[in-house]
Amino acid sequence: MALHVLTAVAPFYQSPATDRVRLKTELSKKPADPLQPSAPSKTKLTTIETKRIMSVLDEAIHKVELVTLLSHVASNLEKLAGELGEDTIRALREHADLCQIFLENIDYLKEQEKQVQSQEEAEEEGWLRDRLFSIELQRSSLGPLMQEIRDSTKNILRLLLNNPQATRVLQKQAPDRTPEAQRFIASLMELRGFLFEKLLTSPMEARDKAQFIQEITRRTMRNQDLINTLEHELAARVKNRDAEVEKENFVIQELKNHLHQVLRFSENNLIRTKQEAEKQQKADFRASQARVAKIQQEIQLLRSQYHNLVMENREAEQALRKKKYKVETEIENWIQKYDTEMGEKQEELEELELIHQEEKAQLEELKQRHSVLLEEFAQIRTEREITSKKKMEAEREMVRMVRAATLIQAVWKGYLVRSMLRSKKKKRGKGKAKEQEKGKKGKGKGKK
Numbered sequence: 001m002a003l004h005v006l007t008a009v010a011p012f013y014q015s016p017a018t019d020r021v022r023l024k025t026e027l028s029k030k031p032a033d034p035l036q037p038s039a040p041s042k043t044k045l046t047t048i049e050t051k052r053i054m055s056v057l058d059e060a061i062h063k064v065e066l067v068t069l070l071s072h073v074a075s076n077l078e079k080l081a082g083e084l085g086e087d088t089i090r091a092l093r094e095h096a097d098l099c100q101i102f103l104e105n106i107d108y109l110k111e112q113e114k115q116v117q118s119q120e121e122a123e124e125e126g127w128l129r130d131r132l133f134s135i136e137l138q139r140s141s142l143g144p145l146m147q148e149i150r151d152s153t154k155n156i157l158r159l160l161l162n163n164p165q166a167t168r169v170l171q172k173q174a175p176d177r178t179p180e181a182q183r184f185i186a187s188l189m190e191l192r193g194f195l196f197e198k199l200l201t202s203p204m205e206a207r208d209k210a211q212f213i214q215e216i217t218r219r220t221m222r223n224q225d226l227i228n229t230l231e232h233e234l235a236a237r238v239k240n241r242d243a244e245v246e247k248e249n250f251v252i253q254e255l256k257n258h259l260h261q262v263l264r265f266s267e268n269n270l271i272r273t274k275q276e277a278e279k280q281q282k283a284d285f286r287a288s289q290a291r292v293a294k295i296q297q298e299i300q301l302l303r304s305q306y307h308n309l310v311m312e313n314r315e316a317e318q319a320l321r322k323k324k325y326k327v328e329t330e331i332e333n334w335i336q337k338y339d340t341e342m343g344e345k346q347e348e349l350e351e352l353e354l355i356h357q358e359e360k361a362q363l364e365e366l367k368q369r370h371s372v373l374l375e376e377f378a379q380i381r382t383e384r385e386i387t388s389k390k391k392m393e394a395e396r397e398m399v400r401m402v403r404a405a406t407l408i409q410a411v412w413k414g415y416l417v418r419s420m421l422r423s424k425k426k427k428r429g430k431g432k433a434k435e436q437e438k439g440k441k442g443k444g445k446g447k448k
Contacts, residue, residue, distance in 0.1 A: 050199040057195060061188050063157055066167065068181040070095065070156065084166045088159045095152040102145050109135065109142075219331075223324070230320050234313065241309055248302050255295055259288050 045051050073084070074096040084092075112135050160167050201209070266281050 045196075045199060053199065054192070054196065057188075057192050061185065061192065063161075064185060064188060065171075066157060066160055067153060068178070068185065069171070070153070074099075085159075085163060088156070088163065088166060091152065091156050091159055095149070095156055098145065098149050098152055102142070102149060105142060105145065109139065219328075223328075226324055226327075230317065234317065237309070237313055241306065245302070245306070248298070252295060252299070255291060259291065262288065 045054060070092070073092055262284050266284050
């Protein structure tokens with residue numbers, strides 16, 4: 001709480017500033033960045049609402065600049081007493097006294113909190129409870145004091161704004177502001193520039209700017225994904241290299257331990273027998289020299305391998321960077337190609353629309369002709385149907401006459417055949433009667 005309150009009041013009483021930043025913000029005259037969207041088409045505010053907004057912000061910046069000069073005025077009241085006026089000097093003194101009291105309360109509160117933190121583990125719980133209660137009372141008293149400081153600041157601003165000559169004198173006499181106050185004013189000026197550009201920007205330009213930002217964001221995300229992939233690969237390779245180096249260091253340490261053990265063993269044997277120890281020492285020394293040489297060769301080989309791996313990784317990184325640049329250029333080329341192709345397709349579409357309109361007119365004309373031809377075809381078809389019906393009736397009449405003639409001929413032929421059969425039957429009946437009579441006569445003669 002104490003630190004928060006101190007931070008809120010500290011800019012009023014720190015090292016001050018000299019020159020005042022201009023209130024008028026203009027559009028930047030720097031060369032256009034290819035990655036930045038185009039500037040607004042307007043250069044001046046046209047509506048009353050936007051002008052009111054900018055005037056409110058300008059007034060707020062002007063008041064902030066005056067507030068950041070109060071610390072210098074409070075430290076130089078005697079020099080500026082004849083130029084600022086009695087009311088302003090009296091208000092500034094009251095404001096300085098309030099701020100001094102506030103800072104003293106803050107310092108006292110910080111000391112009390114440090115004492116409470118250092119005595120938290122003490123056994124005197126009653127003393128600690130009383131101290132915490134006094135700290136809370138002290139904190140509660142800071143609120144009205146802060147409100148008085150705010151009211152005093154407003155009163156000083158009112159007096160300075162009513163006295164333009166005192167404001168000009170104050171701005172000329174004020175030394176450099178604190179870096180915090182200067183950064184705050186610069187932030188306000190930057191906010192004013194953003195707001196000014198926002199008010200000048202039309203909805204169409206804002207939409208184009210949003211689309212441009214989305215495109216840049218997508219490109220950045222793709223590039224970031226590629227960079228993350230490369231970083232992961234590099235981290236994996238570095239990790240493998242560190243693991244190999246660690247293994248080699250472990251082997252070297254094992255060999256050193258083994259060498260140390262051999263030396264200790266040789267020293268123990270030296271105590272027993274000097275002659276044997278000297279011989280054994282020479283043999284061990286030679287063996288150790290050979291091992292050390294071998295280990296040094298292995299270390300040199302590992303260093304060369306490490307250097308080669310580093311060079312390979314750098315070459316791979318360079319190749320990937322070239323590949324990334326190539327991919328970005330290809331994407332830009334594809335975008336340009338897409339724009340040109342879309343323009344050509346648009347022209348072809350317009351030509352096809354003209355052809356479509358002409359063919360549509362021809363189609364309407366053909367439809368009219370087709371309707372006339374349909375009427376003529378209907379008439380011809382009705383005439384053909386009447387002719388075909390008459391022809392079919394004539395054919396049916398002919399078929400009936402043929403059938404009737406065929407039937408008559410068949411009946412006549414049947415009658416002739418039956419009459420011939422009847423005549424033949426009569427002749428056969430007479431012949432059989434004569435044979436029967438001759439038979440009877442023959443039988444009678446035999447009996448006799």
